[in-house]
């Protein structure tokens with residue numbers, strides 16, 4: 001640990017870290033576009049200028065290693081003037097179309113302009129260099145070249161993280177812009193992360209754009225259920241006027257032990273199934289009929305979904321004992337070999353198989369001897385034959401003697417055990 | 422399908438030893454493609470990429486960054502008129518207007534028969550004999566409208 005001084009306040013920071021990291025970790029306001037914790041520094045946007053005592057000119061904090069005793073200033077007239085000028089350059093060709101931009105409300109350019117900009121533009125709107133406004137890059141990513149600040153976060157993602165090399169900055173000067181090779185598309189299973197990485201409205205999600213203003217959304221921390229990895233996410237949801245509560249998007253939630261800053265596209269888009277075809281109410285006599293079936297049965301199988309939370313599974317183990325049922329979680333329907341990869345995606349497409357293992361629940365198909373199957377949202381119930389079936393289900397379309405509504409994982413709180421290896 | 426000529430392949434081999442990293446071959450490779458084909462096609466960039474150990478998008482970036490690389494076809498006689506200070510002061514505007522009138526095309530265009538294309542470029546390094554233009558690899562100096570007529574005639 002070494003001591004540095006920021007705006008005359010003493011900070012103890014790790015040796016060898018970048019000044020910008022020290023500032024971010026200590027929650028000191030510092031504007032930046034191109035630096036990103038997962039992508040590292042690039043030094044191209046110049047927004048992160050700070051004053052360092054003993055240095056003649058302002059320096060970029062993202063390319064400065066902290067030194068013991070360093071005295072840094074992030075405020076003051078000079079620094080603010082520098083920031084204003086850099087912003088003015090960023091905005092020379094920017095269309096300033098925030099009212100129709102999906103990023104509005106979570107845009108760094110907007111934030112920094114309100115914090116440090118507020119100048120009268122020297123450029124008239126008519127003289128701006130225009131770029132393509134609706135480029136479908138592929139993989140649900142839309143590009144508006146005019147809004148880009150050329151921070152190269154998206155290109156560094158495809159170059160250094162996915163190593164798929166679809167994106168690049170082409171041309172030069174005022175005409176520099178993001179592009180794929182002509183005729184080529186952005187296509188990799190993690191492509192939509194560039195939308196989160198983009199600090200401005202240049203890259204937006206085709207799936208989310210124009211669906212909601214971001215300030216109407218509430219974010220709930222959660223965990224993706226689309227595979228055994230258990231990537232941490234935010235569920236962004238809202239109940240618009242006269243409509244039911246809906247989920248509008250999943251976003252990655254940083255967890256360095258699991259998914260870092262990113263999630264896969266399949267997981268990101270899996271929110272859709274939580275909105276549609278939901279089973280939300282029961283027939284008035286459903287409970288009585290279920291009870292009668294259970295009382296009449298001699299040999300019950302209790303089928304549990306591997307996406308249920310630990311608490312739910314533990315309760316179901318107790319329930320099975322109580323009614324003398326045998327527990328099953330046939331697992332073949334969760335296995336999708338092609339889905340697994342070297343990074344986040346796991347071939348087991350359920351969130352809590354680890355707890356199913358711990359509980360020692362049989363993972364094969366129930367024997368034919370059972371005369372009643374009670375399923376708790378198991379996806380494969382329809383392929384099983386049995387005299388009677390009771391289905392607790394989150395979704396419509398399940399065939400059973402009695403169907404009862406179940407809350408989805410997004411509507412419950414609980415614990416999951418993921419597979420990180 | 423694009424392939425380098427055997428001579429160019431030999432040249433690439435010879436150049437390799439000159440640089441510490443194959444990445445440095447990017448510019449010479451693009452030049453070779455352009456000299457060989459006249460323009461730089463996407464296929465050519467893909468074919469050249471493994472030689473310099475770069476993904477094709479990097480070659481595409483380089484090819485679009487430098488204006489001297491041509492991704493679209495140019496005329497058989499590609500006219501590059503200098504637009505920088507000395508030439509501008511010595512009558513470039515008049516030369517440009519004359520060229521455009523004679524060829525019937527604007528800057529960045531090509532005659533329908535594919536014989537001429539016109540472009541403005543930065544200093545050609547011959548300021549003492551401004552105004553200057555270059556047709557393919559040959560410089561033409563101290564230009565006047567009359568001289569332009571003669572040059573174009575000689576090329577017809």
Ligand code: SF4
Pocket residue numbers: 147148149150151152153154155178197198199200202203
């Ligand atoms: S598109 Fe977005 S992430 Fe990519 S360079 Fe432009 S501003 Fe940066």
Ligand code: SF4
Pocket residue numbers: 224225226227228229230231259263264265266267268344345346
């Ligand atoms: S890798 Fe698995 S857990 Fe992570 S986002 Fe994708 S599907 Fe969800």
Ligand code: FES
Pocket residue numbers: 031032033034035042043044045046047048049060061062063
């Ligand atoms: S964040 Fe430092 S230059 Fe962009």
Ligand code: FES
Pocket residue numbers: 503504505506507508509543544545546547548551552553
């Ligand atoms: S300015 Fe035209 S050759 Fe130098």
